[in-house]
Amino acid sequence: MEKSNAVAALAALAQDNRLDVYRLLVQAGPDGLPAGQVAAALKLAPNTLTFHFDRLRGAGLVSVRRDGRSMIYAARYDTMNELLGYLTENCCQGRAGRCVPARMKRAPAPAPAPARRKEPVT
Amino acid sequence: MEKSNAVAALAALAQDNRLDVYRLLVQAGPDGLPAGQVAAALKLAPNTLTFHFDRLRGAGLVSVRRDGRSMIYAARYDTMNELLGYLTENCCQGRAGRCVPARMKRAPAPAPAPARRKEPVT
DNA sequence: TTCTCATTTCAATGGTTCTCGAAATAATTG
DNA sequence: CAATTATTTCGAGAACCATTGAAATGAGAA
Secondary structure, X not given: OOHHHHHHHHHHHOOHHHHHHHHHXXXXXXXXXXXXXXXXXXXXXXXXXXXXXXXXXXXXXXXXXXXXXXXXEEEOHHHHHHHHHHHHHHHHOOOOOOOHHHHHHOOOXXXXXXXOOOOOOO | OOHHXXXXXXXXXXXXXXXXXXXXXXXXXXXXXXXHHHHHHHOOOXXXXXXXXXXXXXXXXXXXXXXXXXXXEEEOHHHHHHHHHHHHHHHHOOOOOOOHXXXXXXXXXXXXXXXXXXXXXX
């Protein structure tokens, strides 16, 4: 995955309602859900929802198909996998064993270097 | 990691310059880099950089300490790990084996359900 | 065809983001 | 203390975002 795609995917997920939408679609499985059902579940106005679907779609995180008068949206797991791959690579860069393993073995955070002059702001 | 923290972290990374900054700090290792060095490497105005550092810091993705007149910023790997954990859990929800394993074994994307009426928009 | 349902498009609005220049602060040097 | 260096704060502006109400489209039902 390229940086620009990663940024797009991150931006698409970096919004409360959209993250909810995406999570709901992930839960719903590969068959997806009709827009109306998502709207009902999350209590979002249909036009607002369209707006969010567009962004998720633009980032490649969901796909749509029509079924009768419903539009059915589904999560694209492949894109999320690529995003995770991108983040993992760019988080551990140069020093393997920092991210995925750490995530699995719940390693303690590396001891921070002591501040030399004043109290750290963090 | 809670949803609101995940959204904050995603938003912090969802910007070109900030993603660059974060990647640079990850590469730099736990000791971090002085702000000026980051500014020079990425050709960003120092005040602009401060703005971005603030967001990364607000999301818990970096820490700062002062060293003489320099402010030294460092990536907080623990937060990235938590973010990856959050995404992984929320991507695979209910159906394990979809994300991390898929990422490792490069599994083919699940066959999409055929559209019933019209050509899919994707 | 006309009606209804599901969803999208459009235009407007308030809010947030990113960037910039200028000025302020903090620490060190002379 | 005055000068210099490193960074932050402040204020402003252009661009973008999320939400809304009203109108339009697309598909099926009567």
